[in-house]
Amino acid sequence: MAPPMIDPALFDQLKSKIEEDTNVRKELDQIIDELNQHVSYTQGVLSRIHSTPRSKYEALLGQVENGIKQEIQTVGRLSAFASQYPYYKYNHKWSRTVQDAISTVILCAWLGGMSPESKPGEVGRLLTLEDVGKAFEVPVNLKDRDAFHITIEEYLLGLIAVVDDLSRLAVNSVTLGDNAMAVQISGFVKDLHAGFQVLNLKNDTLRKRVDSIKYAVKKVEDVVYDLSLRNLIPAQGSQ
Amino acid sequence: MSGSKRDWSGNAKRRDGPKPAQKQVVRNAYTPMFELLRNELDEHHDRRERIVKASRDITALSKKIIFSLQRVRKIESQLPANIQAEVDSRLAEISKLLATLAPEIQGINRYRYSRNLMCLEELVEALTFAHYLKTQTLISHAELSPIVEDLTQKGAVTRDGEVMGDASDTAGNAAEPAEAPTTEDLPTISLTEDDYLYGVFDLTGEMMRFATTSTALTGSMASGQAAGAGGDEPRTIVQDMHELGTFFEMLPVGPESRFQWYKKLEVTRQSVRKVETLGYDRIVRGSERPEGWVPDLSTGDQGQRDELE
Numbered sequence: 001m002a003p004p005m006i007d008p009a010l011f012d013q014l015k016s017k018i019e020e021d022t023n024v025r026k027e028l029d030q031i032i033d034e035l036n037q038h039v040s041y042t043q044g045v046l047s048r049i050h051s052t053p054r055s056k057y058e059a060l061l062g063q064v065e066n067g068i069k070q071e072i073q074t075v076g077r078l079s080a081f082a083s084q085y086p087y088y089k090y091n092h093k094w095s096r097t098v099q100d101a102i103s104t105v106i107l108c109a110w111l112g113g114m115s116p117e118s119k120p121g122e123v124g125r126l127l128t129l130e131d132v133g134k135a136f137e138v139p140v141n142l143k144d145r146d147a148f149h150i151t152i153e154e155y156l157l158g159l160i161a162v163v164d165d166l167s168r169l170a171v172n173s174v175t176l177g178d179n180a181m182a183v184q185i186s187g188f189v190k191d192l193h194a195g196f197q198v199l200n201l202k203n204d205t206l207r208k209r210v211d212s213i214k215y216a217v218k219k220v221e222d223v224v225y226d227l228s229l230r231n232l233i234p235a236q237g238s239q
Numbered sequence: 240m241s242g243s244k245r246d247w248s249g250n251a252k253r254r255d256g257p258k259p260a261q262k263q264v265v266r267n268a269y270t271p272m273f274e275l276l277r278n279e280l281d282e283h284h285d286r287r288e289r290i291v292k293a294s295r296d297i298t299a300l301s302k303k304i305i306f307s308l309q310r311v312r313k314i315e316s317q318l319p320a321n322i323q324a325e326v327d328s329r330l331a332e333i334s335k336l337l338a339t340l341a342p343e344i345q346g347i348n349r350y351r352y353s354r355n356l357m358c359l360e361e362l363v364e365a366l367t368f369a370h371y372l373k374t375q376t377l378i379s380h381a382e383l384s385p386i387v388e389d390l391t392q393k394g395a396v397t398r399d400g401e402v403m404g405d406a407s408d409t410a411g412n413a414a415e416p417a418e419a420p421t422t423e424d425l426p427t428i429s430l431t432e433d434d435y436l437y438g439v440f441d442l443t444g445e446m447m448r449f450a451t452t453s454t455a456l457t458g459s460m461a462s463g464q465a466a467g468a469g470g471d472e473p474r475t476i477v478q479d480m481h482e483l484g485t486f487f488e489m490l491p492v493g494p495e496s497r498f499q500w501y502k503k504l505e506v507t508r509q510s511v512r513k514v515e516t517l518g519y520d521r522i523v524r525g526s527e528r529p530e531g532w533v534p535d536l537s538t539g540d541q542g543q544r545d546e547l548e
Contacts, residue, residue: 003376004395004483005474010379017432022494088350128272141279146347194266195273201267202284 024085025093031081032094035074039097042067042104049111050172054181056216058121061113070136075136076199083141087146095154102150102158103222104136107165110188124184126192129155147190153206156196160209163189166215170223179227180234186220265422286343290355293340297333297358304329304365305445312453314375314461314476326369329388331397333362337387338394341426349429359430362387363438370444375463375474377483380435388427395425433495440503443483447510450476450517460521477518484511 045064052060075098082090105127108114112121114135119125133140133150142149166185173181193213201207227233245251307325311318318326344352366386371377453461463473485509493500 003374005479006377006486007379009531010377010381011486013380014432014436018493022491022535025494066281086350087347088353126269129276144346152279154275159256161365177488191267191269195269198270198273200284 024090027077028090028093029076031074032097035071035078035094035097038067038074038210039100039104040069042071043100045049046104046107049107050169051176052154053176054123054173054178057112061108061111064104064108065113068105068114072136075101075138079138082149087142087148089139091151095151098150099154099158099161099202101136102132102155103161103165105132106159107162109135110162110166123181124188126188130159156206157209159192160196160213163192163213163216167219170220174223174227181230182220182223182227183233186224189220191215257308285349287352287355290340290343290352293336294355294358295338296363297340300329300333301358301361301365304400305368308365308372309445309448309452311372312457314372314463316373318369318373324373324395334390334394335397336393338425339392340426341395342486344428345426349431353431353433356434359387359428359434360438361440363430363435364441364445367439367442368449371442371446372449373478375479380430380432383435384430386479387430391427392425412534415547433493436490437499437503438491439483440487440507443480443487443507443510446476446480446483447513450480450514454517455523460518475518480511480514484508 001225042064045060045067048060049057078094082094105114109125109127110123111133112125115122115125127135129140129152132155136150139147139149140155141152141213166189170182170185170189173179173185193216196210196213199210201210224233304326307322307329308318311322317323344356354522363383366383367378370376460475460477462475485508487504
């Protein structure tokens with residue numbers, strides 16, 4: 001008797017493999033949903049920055065930090081669960097959400113939140129990829145082992161979102177009478193723009209998003225131009 | 240000669256004056272950080288480029304194997320010698336390419352570049368097809384994986400003897416020039432279930448083409464050898480296609496890309512239908528054919544033209 005076309009064991013093996021894959025995705029969806037909620041909340045609180053004078057940052061940032069704590073907790077759960085599986089197999093599922101979470105942390109820190117005791121409330125601090133990893137208590141740019149981490153791309157994309165938000169803040173800080181803030185943002189955004197020029201980009205998402213930085217630069221420069229035209233730039237430039 | 244620059248009162252500026260300091264890339268506090276990130280990203284992009292190149296070559300070679308196999312006319316345990324020779328030489332080339340690929344896709348990088356590794360599906364298609372033509376069975380994932388691993392390691396060993404043309408090989412190969420490495424230490428390529436499944440999806444298309452041409456040219460449905468005296472009728476490719484069709488219908492939808500899955504499943508259904516019709520034609524009209532009658536090949540080809548890709 002000739003062997004059958006398909007070994008029955010093969011079907012069972014593949015079926016259970018697909019089912020396992022499906023279940024992992026379901027579980028991930030749940031965690032990512034939760035992370036999304038915390039990120040949305042935190043972003044919402046952060047958006048108040050546009051209508052809050054600098055003197056009241058501290059209270060606002062305290063609230064933001066609470067949201068971030070929730071993010072960190074959920075990222076921890078995500079990390080623990082996802083590390084059981086090949087990282088890049090599922091990375092695309094959470095990458096976007098993690099980018100947004102990274103943005104909230106970078107922006108919060110830039111505005112003076114999450115600051116080290118030595119320099120409380122210092123505005124203009126940029127968290128590096130390593131700092132972001134420390135904040136979330138996860139590794140970054142892992143290469144030697146297969147586990148959850150934050151990638152360079154995620155960090156850069158998160159940073160670009162911050163640049164965009166800051167260009168908006170430049171406008172609104174002037175409205176609130178804080179011209180020095182606009183000048184400081186201008187310096188920061190220009191420096192970052194120069195930094196992004198250093199990268200060799202391929203024609204991918206990152207490149208498209210990097211291209212958008214120039215609009216942020218333009219927006220901020222326009223604000224500074226308006227100010228300088230009217231001699232409204234504070235004598236002690238914060239650059 | 241371009242025009243000269245002038246100052247505000249219209250006097251031409253001297254061109255040979257002291258040149259302004261060479262324009263420096265604007266450096267600031269963040270430049271070093273971006274330079275580090277750039278190097279990391281470059282490494283990733285370069286690796287992907289190398290993978291894409293090797294992958295494209297493997298795909299082309301696999302397709303050539305499939306074309307060779309489509310010149311087989313019946314299922315039997317030995318492929319015709321000339322075709323076997325073609326397949327072997329292609330496989331030897333694939334083997335070398337796999338060996339260059341292997342160090343690039345170890346560990347975390349296996350899935351990082353899985354989208355650039357379509358060649359594995361194509362290779363699965365070629366290997367499963369060859370296996371079917373020889374044994375009339377579907378090789379399982381567990382049987383196929385070691386074959387691919389073996390190919391990869393063999394490629395590394397044969398390549399070792401030659402002067403390595405590819406200097407861009409990275410860390411993964413650093414240990415290689417040492418005395419003849421045992422195959423166990425060599426990086427290999429693991430075949431994922433998805434590679435396997437999508438390869439087998441494509442196998443149905445090849446089986447359909449094989450069924451069509453072999454039926455047209457030999458006048459009988461491809462089937463196994465008659466099983467001894469008094470045994471059951473040997474299985475034909477129609478039954479095999481049915482079984483493969485059922486196999487995929489019963490499997491849960493692969494969650495990696497449902498869209499892809501449904502598309503492939505639909506193509507599989509069409510292939511099954513075509514082979515069914517072929518079987519029906521054989522039964523109904525086959526008896527009317529005079530001995531040695533060969534159908535007009537041009538019509539036989541029409542049915543599959545849209546299936547070529």
